[in-house]
Amino acid sequence: MKKYLKLLRVKHYLKNVLVFTPLFFNRTLFSHKCMIAFLGFLAFCLISSSVYILNDIQDAPKDRLHPTKRFRPIASGEISVFKAKIIGLTCFALSILLSFYGGRPVSSILLLLYFVLNFLYSAGLKNRPLIDVIILASGFIIRVIYGAVLTNIPISGWLYLTIWTGAFYMGLGKRRNEIQKQGESGATRPVLQFYTYSFLDKNMYVCIALAIAFYALWAVERNNLRFLWSVPIMMIILMKYSLDIEGNSDGDPIEVITHDKVLILLVTVFLAYLGVIIYI
Incomplete structure (x- = not known):
């Protein structure tokens, strides 16, 4: 079980708390919109896990040369690439469904934008100076915009x-x-x-x-x-x-x-x- 939690990068779900930012600063954290934001939080956790899995599959050969990354489940061989792909696709599909069910359909576009940016990052943009940092930073702001769109709260x-x-x-x-x-x-x-x-x-x-x-x-x-x-x-x-x-x-x-x-x-x-x- 531990290896799957490590594959999903559960610790990094902490970043997805940014989805609640608009509610917190708009004094609506304890309103009915909190449940909508919570579903959005879960959706972003799943989409981020699919991104981490995609990145780990792409980086596995280089991760094996890294002093700490070589212990990641895919790089170390604990989880096969095929099994990781199945888990990643499942996370992606559940994320889109949750987002569509939990709030405004347009919010799903932001999830797809986040995924596409990170797909392009894994596909080669991570090797382009400045573009790599811009994509890393955009992940944080997309979470905030996603929370604002999902709950229809300005920030x-x-x-x-x-x-x-x-x-x-x-x-x-x-x-x-x-x-x-x-x-x-x-x-x-x-x-x-x-x-x-x-x-x-x-x-x-x-x-x-x-x-x-x-x-x-x-x-x-x-x-x-x-x-x-x-x-x-x-x-x-x-x-x-x-x-x-x-x-x-x-x-x-x-x-x-x-x-x-x-x-x-x-x-x-x-x-x-x-x-x-x-x-x-």
């Missing part, structure tokens, strides 16, 4: 920009740490030969500065001093995240967050504080 442009720049920061950070760990030869990820450590480092911190600025503008737009107090909390979270990826991390956002108890506590405090001032 502030400042929050969209915050998530966009934050996603770019994480994507660039992932590539930066891959260079740090693998060297610039790009033995297991060819795109690394097109990047330099200093380029990624500088652009990462441009993105983090923009993310803080955009979030601060959103807080100012609320016209409530209590929202402004959440800005320094967010800054501390991003500084702690930066401290982690400056260490011995491979830069993967989920791995960074789930392996740092202090970071988890800070994110919990941030969300709890926002929850209190938005809902109470």
Whole structure:
């Protein structure tokens, strides 16, 4: 069972919580729309699993050369390629059905867009500099837009920009740490030969500065001093995240967050504080 959970990348379902973003900030998290969003969350979990399986099938030969990725179920031979394809196709079909049943049919188009982008990523765009990071970042924003379309709830442009720049920061950070760990030869990820450590480092911190600025503008737009107090909390979270990826991390956002108890506590405090001032 463990190998199948590993194949589906259940840990990475944490990213799909972004589907609930429009509800949370629109004070409708506890309304009837929450069930619609939950079905959307499940649909995105399934579509993301199909994407991870597709990527693992494509990358299996190179993953076998990687110090940690060689333990993935397909690369290690624990699960056959044929069986992985069946599981991936099942996840894809169930995802589209759930999305169509749970909300507006147009939301299924966003799921298909997410799948197509990641299919193209696996097919070769992951080897194109900047395009690879753009696709990685777009996955985060598509989740938010999907949640907004599914529940028919608008979301502030400042929050969209915050998530966009934050996603770019994480994507660039992932590539930066891959260079740090693998060297610039790009033995297991060819795109690394097109990047330099200093380029990624500088652009990462441009993105983090923009993310803080955009979030601060959103807080100012609320016209409530209590929202402004959440800005320094967010800054501390991003500084702690930066401290982690400056260490011995491979830069993967989920791995960074789930392996740092202090970071988890800070994110919990941030969300709890926002929850209190938005809902109470």
